[in-house]
Amino acid sequence: MARTITFQQAINEALAQEMARDETVVVFGEDVVGGSGAPGEDDAWGGVLGVTKGLYPQFPDRVLDTPISESALIGAAAGAAASGLRPVAELMFVDFMGVCLDQIYNQAAKFRYMFGGKAVTPMVVRTMYGAGIRAASQHSQALYPIFTHIPGLKVVVPSTPYDAKGLLIAAIRDDDPVIFLEHKVLYTLEGDVPDEPYALPLGEAEIVREGGDVTVVALGRMVHLASAAAATLAGEGIECEIVDPRTTSPLDLETILESVENTGRLVVVDEANPRCGFAADIVAQVSEQAFGDLKAAPRMVTPPHTPVPFSPVLEDAYVPTPDAIAAVIRETAGSPTPA
């Protein structure tokens, strides 16, 4: 039975249900319990934003706080995965990948391949990404293109509570390492979510809105901003087809190509920086494989190629807005800007 819960609750529920189903699922990270060894209440924090709150009382032996040692904890996830557990490690902010990346891309991502197929590494790294809460340059980045660049990793960027639950369950059950990116602004987003466990396949895009004029590819929080732009444009007679790939690795390029075949026009909306990024990758692949279908140059809507700024005025200018997205879609559709 579906009921309305938040994105954050959907993630919590996925973790709890998988831990109940499978005793090899463990959750650890910095303050995922929050309060270990301290005199106050157990489970005081349940994650820095409370996403894992309530798991520790249910599974006291399988939810563990760690020292602030990202290399050790991510490496521990890789070692645990290679030896029989299904760890879900929390990297509090994706911005902290810099201190532990070796354990992700040289260790976990490569075990299966460089050991000749004789290893599985069923680990998930849950991590928070994105701008919008005035967290400044080192706590606001959208770094999924870096993970997408690494063979052997799967990369999930959910946009709704329904997808968050189903994709996290799929990620936990997957035998490859999965980086699962949660946009911090989406945690309070509500949506209908079935209460029973379910897995959504990794590598299957969702057509969020159907339309015949312009294909708009968007991920994570950008799906919602693109949807707002599409609603405005519908009033002007421009019908957008919004495709949410949901995972950047594996990528459902088929669905994107089929949509472009219909519309002949492509706009990619991406919160990551533009150079060598997700939007650039989609534009390149569509240009290479569907050039004959295109009626206009593919376009990217991204932040500028700068760090994420702090001041509210600056951060708001950094993140793509529905207005900015709509403007690029209008240009692509060949429509005049309304007065």
Place this chain on the structure above:
Amino acid sequence: MSAVAPPSAGDLTQEQLLEAYRVMRTIREFEERLHREFATGEIPGFVHLYAGEEAIAAGVIAHLRPDDYVASTHRGHGHAIAKGCDVKGMMAEIYGKANGICHGKGGSMHIADLDLGMLGANGIVGGGPPLVCGVGLTAKVKGTDQVAVSFTGDGGSNQGTFLEALNLASAWHLPTVFVVENNGYAEATSSAFHQAGVDVAKRADGFGMPGVVVDGFDFFAVHEVAGEAIERARSGGGPTLVECKVGRYFGHFEGDQQTYRAANEVEDLRRDRDCLNAFARRVTEAGILDREALDAIDRSVATLVEEAVTEAKASPDPTPADVLTDVYVSY
């Protein structure tokens, strides 16, 4: 009656001693042979040889069960052999062949066999210690009495990963042992410089675990110290840091001219400190094993390594299509 009691071999059985000697001799033969074969140019890439340090791999891993784990280093052939990896499969892997232990995908620096608890040699200095924390967690969560051992060089002991792993292992009270093989050089930089001459084992105190220094050329000393550490881990006593002082007989990698070393350094080590000579002397003088038993092992190991090289050279290469297997490819 002799004034000095003959050296004993501890409480090791004859069978255990023969096995220890076989492991050390296999490693030595494997590495000496690779040293010669590498010079012919037939081996792709580069290799880091373990010769000189055999007593550590043999002395530590003698205490491990097949379901215990080790995480190794770029100098990993010795640990792999001691953990039971197939010698012919390893040689074929080093030659990049399809029937190598990793099907030619890994090479010298990534030899692994998860079924035997060999979590892999590792091309990243300091890459392994965090991994054994994860294995220790697996044992703890599953309620088994498995133990995970990480090997790290003196160079690796200066990586943050090593120090983070010691702390996490202590905080989580994990069944782990961290073995530092201090061969005196981080690549070409002396440990007298890079660790300011301070024993790595002293760092254990800062992480609330025992730290022990042991002579890494002495199989019996390593065996005793490692036995205590592994038993402590297995019985729920938490991690131990063991620093083995040792020396390597070859360069950091094959081709290293070793101009940073003293002229007679290796010659002196081979003459005065060699672990195989010391082992043989001790067990024969104590009257526990006779020379013929050791010679028989030498002969069988020589045959094994000869066959391994011959068969590896004659083995098929992988096919180009194999590039795309053992990983999901979505692009």
